[in-house]
Amino acid sequence: DAKTTQPPSMDCAEGRAANLPCNHSTISGNEYVYWYRQIHSQGPQYIIHGLKNNETNEMASLIITEDRKSSTLILPHATLRDTAVYYCIVRVLGDDKIIFGKGTRLHILP
């Protein structure tokens, strides 16, 4: 079973920041937080990952709480092309497998 909890859906206005929450209250010290998204009919796309520090790349920012029990993915300026299902995943360092939950369906509203 997935070790994360995400809201099933969210709306965000185009041009605004989209903040997607994820709860991973049972995360252990050697587990990373990964975010992927899946645009309709395409393969999952890797976005970002982190262990305990906040991370930023060209796509998004990842904010992990100090106790590591939750995180937020931030898309700074959402566009219609960001409409997708977003998956938050925890994975043990060195584990070959990742387990996808149901994710959050993000709707970007024009």
Place this chain on the structure above:
Amino acid sequence: DAGITQSPRHKVTETGTPVTLRCHQTENHRYMYWYRQDPGHGLRLIHYSYGVKDTDKGEVSDGYSVSRSKTEDFLLTLESATSSQTSVYFCAIGGYSNQPQHFGDGTRLSIL
């Protein structure tokens, strides 16, 4: 984009026929994976490979076999396809240590 090519992209076949799906990578990754995605179940791991001729089962491996005779190719075979294997199949590469997996565009398989 990661250099992953899945073939075919779409296939329709009949129950009882053998089917082979191919995943080809140009990234020289040691690890490769096969997933299936179904409504209500999300992505589920079928088999994975951690090197040439080294493979292992995932959570839904029954009815599937795999082969990896060279680094760049990972084949998924349905020896005798059943309607329950109608699905979208994704290949992924990478994932060693804390590095992310990268996914192909999928193969949509329909078993009639």
